[in-house]
Amino acid sequence: MQTPDDGARARRPEPGTADTVVLDVDGTLVDSVYHHVWAWQHAFAEVGVDVPLWQVHRAIGMGGDRLVAAVAGDAVERGVGDRLREVHDEAYERVVRTVRPLPGAEDLVTTLLEQGWRVGVASSGTREQTATALELLPDAHRLDAVVAGPDVDTTKPAADIARLCVERAGGSAGLLVGDTVWDVRTAGALGGACLGVLTGGFSEAELLDAGAFAVVGSAEDVPAALHDLAPHHRGAVTPSTREVPRA
Structure with a gap:
């Protein structure tokens, strides 16, 4: 990472x-930390990028503008960074009421x-x-x-x-x-x-x-x-x- x-x-x-x-x-x-971990895992899976959950957890606390490159690399950020953030936010919205x-x-x-x-x-x-x-x-x-x-x-x-x-x-x-x-x-x-x-x-x-x-x-x-x-x-x-x- x-x-x-x-x-x-x-x-x-x-x-x-x-x-x-x-x-x-x-x-x-x-x-809400683990809600965000799940939402990011869902987002990475959606675009076909394999990132271990533990690695996502280590990056929670950064903004989404920095997390993608930190856990998946600059190429992923350039290619699908905006889409990942969009899917993460949609997924988090589905579980936010349990926070x-x-x-x-x-x-x-x-x-x-x-x-x-x-x-x-x-x-x-x-x-x-x-x-x-x-x-x-x-x-x-x-x-x-x-x-x-x-x-x-x-x-x-x-x-x-x-x-x-x-x-x-x-x-x-x-x-x-x-x-x-x-x-x-x-x-x-x-x-x-x-x-x-x-x-x-x-x-x-x-x-x-x-x-x-x-x-x-x-x-x-x-x-x-x-x-x-x-x-x-x-x-x-x-x-x-x-x-x-x-x-």
Whole structure:
């Protein structure tokens, strides 16, 4: 598998150096990683390209603009890349209603806001897939920013998607939370830090080796891990004071 490298290694954070938490979606907030693996397998089979499931799983977290070449090569991307992405999206749509929130995700945004963070989500998925995932989270309307793959020229592990999320949230520096090594590499490309979670199938050792400053079990463990790094405690923010900039 080709492994794109878009920047420096993620760094260890210092208290007060970041003001915006950039949350990944698939595998971090919602339990959708293996739905995407199945959809990609279906797409590759549709065009007659044999790619092992484990290899597809290792690439989940990249955007579709990068995944095809990473797992099947540049020639496949040039020849049928657009068709593969189309079939993947159609297949994923057939199973998306079985996706569920991961532990702790449903009130994570509110808890982080109360710690003083600006909070946004940055997903390499489509706008429709991102919006559908956020429908599962009762406090998603309180997000400061929502960014999806089509909003940038290059998706993870390039820094573009995280940088835009921080900008839209009105922040100055981001701290990423994600389940894949691609999230960690995105943080490195951004010049920031990444907290890993284990709910996407990557191991603690892999996430730490990629540069995550710490790894926790799931979204429910994120607030405790970030508490001492929060910029300040600004208290609860009512929904009426925050409108979600939809992707």
